Amino acid sequence: MSTTTKLDVPDSATAKASPAKPRRGLRGSPTLTFWLFTGPFLIGLAIFVYAPILWSLWLSFFEARFTVTPDKFVGFDNYVYMLTNEDFVGSLGTFTVFAAFIVPTTWALSLGLALLVNRLRFMRAFFRSVFFLPTAVSYVAASLIWKMSIFSGVRFGLMNTVLGWFGVENIAWLIDPNPPWYWLVIVTARLWLQSGFYMILFIAALQNIPEELYEAAAIDGAKSGWQTFWYITLPQLRATSTAVILLLLVAAYQAFDEFFNLLSKTTWGRPPLVELYYKALGESQDYGAGSAGALILTVLICAVTLLQGKIMGFGRGDESK
Amino acid sequence: MSASSNMNWDRRNVLRAAMGLAAVGGLAACGGNTGRGGGSGSGTNLTQMFHAYGEAGTEQAIKRYAKAYKDANVTTQWITSNDFESKLFSALLTKNAPDLFEFHPQIQMVKSGQVADLTDLVEPVKDDFNPADIKSHTVDGKIYGVRMIDDPQFFFYRKSMLEKAKVEVPTTLDELMEAAAKLTTGKVKGLYMGNDLHSVNDTLIWSSGAQHLDEKNEIAYHTDGVVEGLKKMRRLFTSGDLLLGAPTESWDPSSFNQGLCAIQFCGMWAMPAIQDALGDDWGVFPFPKVTDSGKPSVYNGGWSMFVNAKSKNVDAAKEYVKWLWIDQAEYQEDWATSYGFHIPPRTSIAAKADKLKSGNAAEGVKLFNEFGHFDNIGWTQAMRTAFEDVFANSVRKNMDPEKALDRCDTAVNRELKKLFG
Structure with missing residues (x-):
């Protein structure tokens, strides 16, 4: 700011030519500037996020079948229905198991990849791109590849072909839930899609760790390898790890695409969003019950996020480093 | 300010205008895409x-x-x-x-x-x-x-494959299960009814001598015959004689045409495609009776x-x-x-x-x-889904059919109550 104030002093001749002139407009009204930059985003947020949430809240107290403008008030009936619905409650359980597994696995895999790529002397950019590339693939496209070619149940599916060399019978990966092979399909698809992105975050964090720390540790007698990793690298990555875990949890909560595309007409392996889609918003068209379920889910997500922030200290900034 | 206001179109102002336009345009677009044509003609x-x-x-x-x-x-x-x-x-x-x-x-x-x-x-x-x-x-x-x-939807079978395995056209569900077993060889599975089996939901009910709803719009599918049928379907599902995880669903005759299976449940619409692929080497038969009191059925x-x-x-x-x-x-x-x-x-x-x-x-x-x-007009999409869940739970998963049907009853009754009071 101080530099622009100084620029006001020169005479009008230089001011005319000065490219800094338009900045005066911005500086003139910080409030206007604030709204100008945040406005479009806030409008979008209000229209596409807050309005639907409020509408959901309203809908959840009505019997809204085949309409989003209902008139029959039913109080908490929809909440009671959703909370006593085995499928919905079961889906919350499914999600918990899924999140408990996928979050640490993705975290570990992307950290592992980051450490490997970071140690590379040559071709680093190549490997970084190769591992990052799947992030650009759509979940739907990846699901179809996993479903139709890799984990197809017929004898010419990739996995079944490989197993066939060892004389193993064909496995209907996605169709037969005993044993639950479908988890293998879902987890591998998700790992492939997500790890690259978090790997990039870890690489950035790794490059931010000052070299002096390692040098000091070496002088103090820390062995390179496990010891250095455990006492230097990992603590230095704490802020990034926390962010990654939070992002992974959010991603797990949002799980929809690959479940929806990989599993059809099942009553298992449905995260809450898929369950809500099928039971309420899809074919049954029960918007009241669906909204009630969505709000229950929203409350749960808020609670978990706050709890996680409290435990892991996300957003506390530098002190957590 | 006055001097520069003449040449207001510098980067920032352009950007500002563009952002404003984009915001307005974005909102306008919400109501814009109706999927309709340009309205070039009359009327x-x-x-x-x-x-x-x-x-x-x-x-x-x-x-x-x-x-x-x-x-x-x-x-x-x-x-x-x-x-x-x-x-x-x-x-x-x-x-x-x-x-x-x-x-x-x-x-x-x-x-x-x-x-x-x-x-x-x-x-x-x-x-x-x-x-x-x-x-x-x-x-x-x-x-x-x-x-x-x-x-109409029914089974399509490869005549040559049945002859080779010395299998007659099945007239009961038990015979169909036997046929599926005999017809399964290294590369060919005996039977395909879709990956999730929901295309045979309705015929299983009818062939067990039951129906979806009765005249008074009350549940009529929850019978001993249907339970027996579900148990048989579970045996079939776990027998290894079913084609599962095929790339195309059962409405598509590709699995049948490409020789992945000897018998497939499909619909009359597929006949020209099957004729093209297999010539005259195929025939059709209805979903066979499940119980002695049942009757073969076709879903129209x-x-x-x-x-x-x-x-x-x-x-x-x-x-x-x-x-x-x-x-x-x-x-x-x-x-x-x-x-x-x-x-x-x-x-x-x-x-x-x-x-x-x-x-x-x-x-x-x-x-x-x-x-x-x-179709029974009283049998709605939500009820259809509820009965698909019965198949998922008791045929693909190992839930007791009675329990699966009880859960379906709850869901269907909720719908019936809302529709008919």
């Missing part, structure tokens, strides 16, 4: 929604008929995704809903005022329609849809045209439905027999459909007449 614009038929030429045919209509511009939305129901149901809630659409008769659409009464269209030619098709579209004396095609599915009662152009849409699906006999015959095979619901057109009078097509028509069951 009203209508939108119709169809699910994607698998046969080549179907989309072009529907668009060709629409183009031939002079009184309105009819645009077609051709929905290629698997969940046509969900797409349609959610579209119907919006302002961009189609004015007319194809679907199956389901009472909740009548009760919630989503489909228009088409009695005045159908009444004059009522006697020319298959009476079962009229009945399945009637609620309280009013007719709510115009049937376009009837689609099909598609009907409905008019969106909340459309702004109800009358124009009705006019179009009348023009195409009541008056244009030539197009109706073309639609029923030129791509996939379907049975025309109009007796007069069915009588002229020579392609359905010989060979396996004639056999299909015979099964349709002899063993066919039509």
